[in-house]
Amino acid sequence: MNELPVAKQISTLNKLLIFFSIFVFMLIITGMLAASLKNAGIGDRDSILFTSVIQNILVFIIPSYIIAKIEASNTLKVLGLCRRLKLTDVLSITIIMIMATPALNQIIYWNQNMSFPESLKGIENIFREWEYQNAKTTEIILSGNSFKTLITGLIVIGIITPLGEEIFFRAGLQRILSTSISRHTAIWLSALVFSALHMQFFGFIPRVLLGAFFGYLYMWTGSIWGAVFAHAFNNSVIVLSSYLSACGVLSYDIEKCGVVCHGLPWVAILSSFLTAIIIFYYRKQLSYGAKDV
Numbered sequence: 001m002n003e004l005p006v007a008k009q010i011s012t013l014n015k016l017l018i019f020f021s022i023f024v025f026m027l028i029i030t031g032m033l034a035a036s037l038k039n040a041g042i043g044d045r046d047s048i049l050f051t052s053v054i055q056n057i058l059v060f061i062i063p064s065y066i067i068a069k070i071e072a073s074n075t076l077k078v079l080g081l082c083r084r085l086k087l088t089d090v091l092s093i094t095i096i097m098i099m100a101t102p103a104l105n106q107i108i109y110w111n112q113n114m115s116f117p118e119s120l121k122g123i124e125n126i127f128r129e130w131e132y133q134n135a136k137t138t139e140i141i142l143s144g145n146s147f148k149t150l151i152t153g154l155i156v157i158g159i160i161t162p163l164g165e166e167i168f169f170r171a172g173l174q175r176i177l178s179t180s181i182s183r184h185t186a187i188w189l190s191a192l193v194f195s196a197l198h199m200q201f202f203g204f205i206p207r208v209l210l211g212a213f214f215g216y217l218y219m220w221t222g223s224i225w226g227a228v229f230a231h232a233f234n235n236s237v238i239v240l241s242s243y244l245s246a247c248g249v250l251s252y253d254i255e256k257c258g259v260v261c262h263g264l265p266w267v268a269i270l271s272s273f274l275t276a277i278i279i280f281y282y283r284k285q286l287s288y289g290a291k292d293v
């Protein structure tokens with residue numbers, strides 16, 4: 001990477017301060033715009049989706065773009081946007097995501113059913129309220145069985161959101177951190193921030209694991225598109241399954257696949273084992289699978 005002279009004078013700490021300052025400023029602007037949309041009478045779902053698009057552009061993409069622009073003239077290359085994935089990479093990531101589903105579902109179930117000690121019940125109630133509010137928003141987004149509902153959900157939740165979040169957390173935060181700490185530490189720190197900013201404690205652990213996987217894809221491929229694709233695949237499956245359920249086509253809850261309430265979760269254990277093998281087998285292919293556009 002050919003950095004401009006000014007970039008060499010900016011420490012990692014200062015980059016992070018600039019990065020999060022822009023993030024907070026854009027978050028405030030987005031909040032103001034969201035309030036305006038809510039008062040415009042366009043409907044709860046459309047308001048949430050419009051706000052999500054604005055948030056992804058202003059809050060997530062803009063801070064990463066500005067920092068990358070400060071660092072080098074070839075901004076898109078810095079962000080990993082100029083490298084495409086091979087078909088084998090796409091297939092590998094798809095297989096990994098499908099194979100990991102039972103294990104991830106089991107972890108989600110355990111995380112959702114965590115309980116705090118009696119002395120911390122007040123904090124648990126606060127977290128439960130946040131969870132309830134987020135669930136209400138998700139329900140609004142995924143409600144409806146029209147074709148328009150499906151398409152808008154796939155575009156905003158399945159494409160725009162993964163793109164914005166991956167540019168921010170991986171091409172932005174993770175990349176900045178990796179300039180002064182180990183790449184593995186940067187991946188896990190970014191995954192922790194990624195999960196924390198979703199404000200869902202009872203989904204915190206599985207989201208950290210997903211964030212770390214996205215981070216490793218970014219590291220292995222040298223391209224943000226691997227992480228975006230995996231994130232988009234995860235979100236799109238949720239949108240599509242909700243739509244099919246609303247239409248009466250799908251009666252099985254995919255999120256319960258492999259979940260065991262009592263006893264050893266053999267399906268989840270097997271899922272974890274096979275996922276680890278597949279990741280290990282494909283890691284070198286993923287490392288060299290990206291090519292310049």
